[in-house]
Amino acid sequence: MSRWQPDARGRLEQAALELFGERGFEAVTVAEIAERAGLTERTFFRHYADKREVLFGGGKALEELLTGSVAAAPADAAPLEVVGAALAAAGAALEERRELARRRSRIIAANPELQERELIKLASWADSLRSALLARGVADPTARLAAEVGIACFRVAFERWIAPKNRRPLAELIGASLGEVASLTT
Amino acid sequence: MSRWQPDARGRLEQAALELFGERGFEAVTVAEIAERAGLTERTFFRHYADKREVLFGGGKALEELLTGSVAAAPADAAPLEVVGAALAAAGAALEERRELARRRSRIIAANPELQERELIKLASWADSLRSALLARGVADPTARLAAEVGIACFRVAFERWIAPKNRRPLAELIGASLGEVASLTT
Numbered sequence: 001m002s003r004w005q006p007d008a009r010g011r012l013e014q015a016a017l018e019l020f021g022e023r024g025f026e027a028v029t030v031a032e033i034a035e036r037a038g039l040t041e042r043t044f045f046r047h048y049a050d051k052r053e054v055l056f057g058g059g060k061a062l063e064e065l066l067t068g069s070v071a072a073a074p075a076d077a078a079p080l081e082v083v084g085a086a087l088a089a090a091g092a093a094l095e096e097r098r099e100l101a102r103r104r105s106r107i108i109a110a111n112p113e114l115q116e117r118e119l120i121k122l123a124s125w126a127d128s129l130r131s132a133l134l135a136r137g138v139a140d141p142t143a144r145l146a147a148e149v150g151i152a153c154f155r156v157a158f159e160r161w162i163a164p165k166n167r168r169p170l171a172e173l174i175g176a177s178l179g180e181v182a183s184l185t186t
Numbered sequence: 187m188s189r190w191q192p193d194a195r196g197r198l199e200q201a202a203l204e205l206f207g208e209r210g211f212e213a214v215t216v217a218e219i220a221e222r223a224g225l226t227e228r229t230f231f232r233h234y235a236d237k238r239e240v241l242f243g244g245g246k247a248l249e250e251l252l253t254g255s256v257a258a259a260p261a262d263a264a265p266l267e268v269v270g271a272a273l274a275a276a277g278a279a280l281e282e283r284r285e286l287a288r289r290r291s292r293i294i295a296a297n298p299e300l301q302e303r304e305l306i307k308l309a310s311w312a313d314s315l316r317s318a319l320l321a322r323g324v325a326d327p328t329a330r331l332a333a334e335v336g337i338a339c340f341r342v343a344f345e346r347w348i349a350p351k352n353r354r355p356l357a358e359l360i361g362a363s364l365g366e367v368a369s370l371t372t
Contacts, residue, residue, distance in 0.1 A: 078370070079370060080370040115306075116302050116305070116306060119302070119305045119306060119309055120302060120305060123305055141342050141345075141346055141363065141366070142366065142370070144342050144345070145338065145339070145342045145363060145366055145367065145370065146370055148338035148339075148341060148342060149335055149338050149367055149370065151338075152331065152334035152335050152337075152338050153331065153334075155330075155334060156327050156330050156331045156334060159327075159330070160327055177327065177331060180327070180328065180331055181331060181335055181367065182368075184264070184265060184266040184328070184331065184332055184335065
């Protein structure tokens, strides 16, 4: 054992991603995840409601980071600028997790049910961004459109970020996607 | 009975939307749909694999219309122009179904499983648009971004189209959303 140990939650996540990658999400049990992490099932359930939450448990915190960023943006910022800054903040928070994100994406790509869950998560982010824009006084359809376009850019940027040879940070790729939307329309 | 009768498929759809609206999607059986339409269950199953397909069976034809439009667009059209024209063609095809679309949307909004299915359908449309753009020689990430932004505009336009007081055609609202994306980014 190395001197440094990640926290229990992090060890469980590592173990789960390894096992899901080796044998597929469906085939892995919570008992096996706990064992691989050198922890008990009881500890697992202190951190995660079920094995799916290992893959999606971080989504809520990011969603709150997004809405908090939107609320805190300068009053005179344009809607898509506000959304872009919020997504860039989320991107920065994810940056050190690139290798985990790559493994997570491969696991999700192999399982239709997890793909659905991922779509639902992103739709929920879009709804939250829209609500946060409405709370700033941005009206619909502008609020909804800025939120949906922002999430579309996030998805595209995320895919580029986890591509095998990419070295560019996620926040930068999000900015590049938003910039490219501008050029798409001209 | 009036002299004019919609085809069996149309009558089954009408009956299903009525019943889903009255009692919720889950509670309605195929036998009840067939009875309301004045047809047999056997006829139902000649047109639809199950009751969910009544709500989603048209999606594939629209998806083919989208990809066909992209393939047929002028060679020099910009990616988002190509996507916009394809979505406007789909919008025109849907125009006479506004009242059915309103009812369908209320049914879907009341049922999380149907909402997931709707998200999957739209993600599939985005994938098909992207593939059709790639086939035209548009590279990623531009192809993916144009497809995702297009679908985002479609969703926003669709919601406006089925709003109670709206009288504007869907194709026009799609164009307005795409135009608004341009103004969001400036």
